Amino acid sequence: MGKKVEFTADKNTGVAPFLASAVAGLSRAAADKLVKSGEVRVNGARVKSNVMLKVGDTVAAFVPDALTVSVAPRIVYEDGNVVVFDKPKRISYDKLPELYGAPLYAVHRLDTNTTGLIAFAKTDAARAELEDAFRCRRVHKVYEAVVYPAPPKAHDTLTAYLAMNNGVATVSDRPSDGRKTIVTEYSVERLVGGAALLRLTPHTGRTHQLRAHMYHIGCPIIGDPKYGGKKTDGAPDTQMLAAVELTFDGLKICKALDGKKLVTDNGFDLGFSEKLDGGADSCRGAVNTDKIGKK
Numbered sequence: 001m002g003k004k005v006e007f008t009a010d011k012n013t014g015v016a017p018f019l020a021s022a023v024a025g026l027s028r029a030a031a032d033k034l035v036k037s038g039e040v041r042v043n044g045a046r047v048k049s050n051v052m053l054k055v056g057d058t059v060a061a062f063v064p065d066a067l068t069v070s071v072a073p074r075i076v077y078e079d080g081n082v083v084v085f086d087k088p089k090r091i092s093y094d095k096l097p098e099l100y101g102a103p104l105y106a107v108h109r110l111d112t113n114t115t116g117l118i119a120f121a122k123t124d125a126a127r128a129e130l131e132d133a134f135r136c137r138r139v140h141k142v143y144e145a146v147v148y149p150a151p152p153k154a155h156d157t158l159t160a161y162l163a164m165n166n167g168v169a170t171v172s173d174r175p176s177d178g179r180k181t182i183v184t185e186y187s188v189e190r191l192v193g194g195a196a197l198l199r200l201t202p203h204t205g206r207t208h209q210l211r212a213h214m215y216h217i218g219c220p221i222i223g224d225p226k227y228g229g230k231k232t233d234g235a236p237d238t239q240m241l242a243a244v245e246l247t248f249d250g251l252k253i254c255k256a257l258d259g260k261k262l263v264t265d266n267g268f269d270l271g272f273s274e275k276l277d278g279g280a281d282s283c284r285g286a287v288n289t290d291k292i293g294k295k
Contacts, residue, residue: 005099006060007090008112009053010225010238015042016049022090023063034061055225073099076117077262081126081254084119084246086264089238093118108134111208113225116143116243117264121254129253134205142245143200143210144189144266147219150196155187160216162206168226169212182206184213192270195222210241242266 007022019031019040026034034040035049039062042051053059073085073096083104085096092112097104097120104120107130119139121127133139160171161179172179183203190197196219200210208227214220215227222228223239244266251258 004060004062006058006092006095008092009055009057009059010090010113010223012052012054014049015040015047015051015053015059018053018059019061022059023061026063034063076264077257077260079254079256081122082119082130082257083122084117084262087115087118087243089113089115096120107131108139110243111211111241113223113239114143114241114243115267117246117262118243119246125253129251133248133251137203137205138248138250140245140247140249141202141243143202144242144244144268145198145200145210145214145221146192146195146240146268146270147198147214148195148222149219150188150191150194151186151198151217151219155185157183157185157203158213158217159183160213162209162212164207169206169208171212171216180204180206182209182213184210190270193272197268197270240266240268242268 005023007018009018011018016028016031016035019034020026020028023031032049035047038046040047041060042053043058044060073087073091075083076086077084083100085100087093087096087110090112091099093106093110096118100120102122104122105124105127107119107121107127110116110118119130121130130139160173160182161175162169162171162182163179171182175181181204185201185203186198188196189199198214200214202209211221211224211227215224220228221239221241224241225239228239242264245261245263247259247261248254248257249259
């Protein structure tokens, strides 16, 4: 039967094409066969191969054992107290302990369609210390994202006010009752067509902060199904946001991690950039490229 894997749909598409793109090594024909065999569930129910998924649908499948390794998360760091994964796209963070094969405690989270570094504790003591470290901002987090269009400055630190309503964040430039302050720092790492690869540092930790803040300033993250703005011809339809750095400070129980910086690659395929409106030089008038490092 193989091993069960579970994904969250990040776009409206057919179930078979979605599985073929989500599971490395699984062809479209094999995905069709898997659905027809009854080994695939969408929101808990068997489906036909022509069913259309909606953003947020849960897709569970029993994939052949030979392919299981391709959907397992890569371990970036591990000791007796902590394990840090490089979370792939379309896998909810709370499914990682199941893929790991042993009990783990989540100490922070990543959105389903955000890839990159996420830490889990192995013990109650490690869990308490790491939760406190994340809550007190003693873990420094850095993300990378591709936005379209490029922002007007090469570097900026933005302050705004966020409110959540039915799972959707709204951002305002003015404080008001019920809104929480958000502070997001960005720098342009590279221009990619009319888009820009950004390095993002959240100085506050609010739900959907980076995604909603970029949307608010008119530079939504490409592929974001909730805050992605208008679909752009030639751009990928998977969310281009990755947690690429975690730096830990002030740890005692997890002392092996204290002062350590963990890094991963964003994994973005930037080959789409020349297809965007305006070509490779379209945003050079809006961004001070003298300050932009090439990557």
